[in-house]
Amino acid sequence: MMRALAEAYPDAHCELDFTSPYELLVATVLSAQTTDVRVNQVTPELFRRYPDAAALAGAREADLQEILRPLGFFRAKSRSLLGLGAALAQRDGVVPADLQALVSLPGVGRKTANVVLGNAFGVPGITVDTHVGRLARRFGWTTQQDAVKVERDLTALLPREEWVVTCHRLIWHGRRVCHARRPACAECPVRDLCPSAATSAPA
Numbered sequence: 001m002m003r004a005l006a007e008a009y010p011d012a013h014c015e016l017d018f019t020s021p022y023e024l025l026v027a028t029v030l031s032a033q034t035t036d037v038r039v040n041q042v043t044p045e046l047f048r049r050y051p052d053a054a055a056l057a058g059a060r061e062a063d064l065q066e067i068l069r070p071l072g073f074f075r076a077k078s079r080s081l082l083g084l085g086a087a088l089a090q091r092d093g094v095v096p097a098d099l100q101a102l103v104s105l106p107g108v109g110r111k112t113a114n115v116v117l118g119n120a121f122g123v124p125g126i127t128v129d130t131h132v133g134r135l136a137r138r139f140g141w142t143t144q145q146d147a148v149k150v151e152r153d154l155t156a157l158l159p160r161e162e163w164v165v166t167c168h169r170l171i172w173h174g175r176r177v178c179h180a181r182r183p184a185c186a187e188c189p190v191r192d193l194c195p196s197a198a199t200s201a202p203a
Helices: 002-008 021-030 036-049 053-057 061-071 074-089 099-103 110-120 130-138 147-157 160-176
Strands: none
Touching: 002 160, 021 036, 021 074, 021 110, 036 061, 053 074, 061 074, 099 110, 110 147, 110 160, 130 147, 130 160, 147 160
16 A cells, blocks of 8 residues: 555655745644645745744734734634744744654644654654544554554554655545545545445545
8 A cells, every 4th residue: 555655646745835844843833724725825924024933932913813814713823823932932943853842842742743853854753634544544554543542553554764755645645535525436546455445434
């Protein structure tokens, strides 16, 4: 299944636009409950006005809300960014390349931390978003619902050097083919290997 996904999505990568660990961390925090496309629409102006943690920490909440309004939950996300900016500013603006240090930051959980580690620092990790969790269950790679338990099962199953790129391929497949409500099994490159393909039952 991994080989088939690799052939189907040879260019799979993080679809959030970023040029630094700071930008990726902020974009990933913003991506909760919205799409990467929408995040990419607001981050150019956000990073133009707040190019680093110190600038973000000093932002006016009303100004942040205006920029983030298209994302939904913009008030909560504005507060999250202010807290994140302040916490990073205390670290001289440096985004830590360590899981425990990352998850200690406001608004940063394991999923966000693994995105940053894998894509900004090249540190292998399993990012269990809704797509990865759903597909892993449909593929029979796990039976768990809890994201941390799914992460544990996938780290035991997949080669460490494939963790990051496999998650990208699962996310791309989930967005393009293996949809939550109606998976397009007829178009699926792994349908002959997928235990859920016969029924197409959502997991």
